[in-house]
Amino acid sequence: MSAAASRFAAALSLALTAGCAAPVPPALPDAACVAIASDFGRDDDMNGDRRSGLHGGIDFKAPRATPAIAAAPGTVVELQSNPNTRGGLAVVIHHGNAPDGREIWSYYGHLEDFRTAVGEKVSRGQIVGLVGNTGWSMPKWRHFHLHFEVYARAPDAGRRSIVNPHALWFPLGQAGRRIGPAAEAKDSGDAGFSGFTHPLPCDGWKSSAAGAISAR
Numbered sequence: 537m538s539a540a541a542s543r544f545a546a547a548l549s550l551a552l553t554a555g556c557a558a559p560v561p562p563a564l565p566d567a568a569c570v571a572i573a574s575d576f577g578r579d580d581d582m583n584g585d586r587r588s589g590l591h592g593g594i595d596f597k598a599p600r601a602t603p604a605i606a607a608a609p610g611t612v613v614e615l616q617s618n619p620n621t622r623g624g625l626a627v628v629i630h631h632g633n634a635p636d637g638r639e640i641w642s643y644y645g646h647l648e649d650f651r652t653a654v655g656e657k658v659s660r661g662q663i664v665g666l667v668g669n670t671g672w673s674m675p676k677w678r679h680f681h682l683h684f685e686v687y688a689r690a691p692d693a694g695r696r697s698i699v700n701p702h703a704l705w706f707p708l709g710q711a712g713r714r715i716g717p718a719a720e721a722k723d724s725g726d727a728g729f730s731g732f733t734h735p736l737p738c739d740g741w742k743s744s745a746a747g748a749i750s751a752r
């Protein structure tokens with residue numbers, strides 16, 4: 537394990553064992569933010585095997601029980617709880633409308649457990665579940681990972697469709713994806729969807745939500 541990975545593991549273990557009154561975990565290294573095991577649109581999986589179709593999301597490799605965090609503020613609209621479906625345990629969050637009028641959702645699949653409930657309003661960075669390997673993640677893919685998928689629906693469209701998450705990182709139109717003061721400032725008021733930050737803990741992730749792990 538690299539030094540960065542080892543620091544990440546230590547920080548994570550702190551975050552996971554901490555109670556409500558726990559101090560804010562130390563900043564996590566960026567390496568944890570870019571561990572893409574299989575990117576959007578690929579026709580092979582993280583083992584190099586051919587997929588049955590193009591990959592509809594991004595697979596982020598992460599240690600078991602890493603917090604999966606809301607990539608933007610929104611409302612939890614669905615918990616998929618059948619571990620044997622393709623995505624396994626999954627959370628769907630509705631984020632409202634982007635500046636171009638499209639309605640936006642995000643999906644977090646292969647979770648080990650939930651840390652939210654349908655109807656809950658979640659803030660950016662709030663823990664919604666724990667990374668696992670439910671669904672079609674095992675036994676073929678022996679890697680714990682988060683499948684992060686994004687849907688959008690144009691104002692005149694009947695149904696939502698899968699879109700490339702890379703086009704919607706915060707700030708919109710740029711490549712940034714960190715949680716930080718800029719992203720948080722955009723979250724105040726009803727500014728609508730302003731872009732996704734990373735769905736896993738990154739540098740700058742403070743866990744106001746760390747307490748949620750033990751609180752639920």
Ligand SMILES: [Zn+2]
Nearest residue numbers: 593594595683
């Ligand atoms: Zn995937």
